Amino acid sequence: MDWREVAVTVSTEGEETVADLFYQLGCPGVSVEDPELLRSYVESGKWDYHDFGEVEFTGTSVVKGYFPEDAELTDKLETLDLGIRELIQRFPHWVVQAKGISLKEEDWATAWKAYFKPIRIGKKILIKPTWEQVEPLAGDIVLELDPGMAFGTGTHATTTLCLEELEKIVKPGQIVFDLGTGSGILAIAAAKLGAKVDAVDLDAVAVKVAQENVDLNRVSDQVKVLRGDLGTVLKGQADIVIANIIADVILMLLPDLKRILRPEGEFLASGIIEPRAVDVEAGLKEAGFEILERVEDSGWILFRARWANNVSV
Incomplete structure (x- = not known):
């Protein structure tokens, strides 16, 4: 094509x-x-x-x-x-x-490859393009990545914000749902932090690329890549749900969270430009969430939220 x-x-x-x-x-x-x-x-x-x-x-x-x-x-x-x-x-x-x-x-x-180089995120995440060479430091979590035609290299502020939050909140054994996985970078990071992950995308190219990156990082036993309508192909409930998409899609997803996010779970919403942050914040509160954290980088916003009173509605 x-x-x-x-x-x-x-x-x-x-x-x-x-x-x-x-x-x-x-x-x-x-x-x-x-x-x-x-x-x-x-x-x-x-x-x-x-x-x-x-x-x-x-x-x-x-x-x-x-x-x-x-x-x-x-x-x-x-x-x-x-x-x-x-x-x-x-x-x-x-x-x-x-x-x-x-x-x-x-x-x-x-x-675009000239602008995708190894980059450190947070305290220990090191993103390494497959065609680059790098010497990891002791304790580094290395993410090998070839995004191909899918979004998510780790250099964009929306992805960086998610990676930094995941490094802080993911605990071994947790279940994570990654909605709109793109290249699979967030799913792979969550897996390398110890989680079991379902990664979902509507786009066939993204699903193919994400699966290739999951295999490349040897986390196929922890990450399941699914194609389908975001939020509707998932079974069970997650400890953490990630949606690094755009404001309008995040707002559309909120009703699905009642089904797929545990009462004590947390929701990471990213990919939100600053002018739309007020809409997303209002939507989250209307859906029954309380905002734990609002983080900004280069005009992009991430919300970390949980069910108000720790109870799903």
């Missing part, structure tokens, strides 16, 4: 807003090239395995979304165009420029 790459150059403060446009259109992959983020990773030591050379800081980011060139492409591009026009009207001071090219599948899968 051929793919259409749409690249939107936008002022740095508009990066998450443009990314959210792509997510709402069901993009199976979104990449962000942010020189400021790159610099922060290099300076913090998170990316201490690679020399990126001189980086030009322009005050803009390039957000790329990928669409299959199928019967729905025209409608999706028209909707995206409307969304971009609305951004230009609402934020006239932003730089917003869009262009698109067609890619063969093999080009799609490799175009």
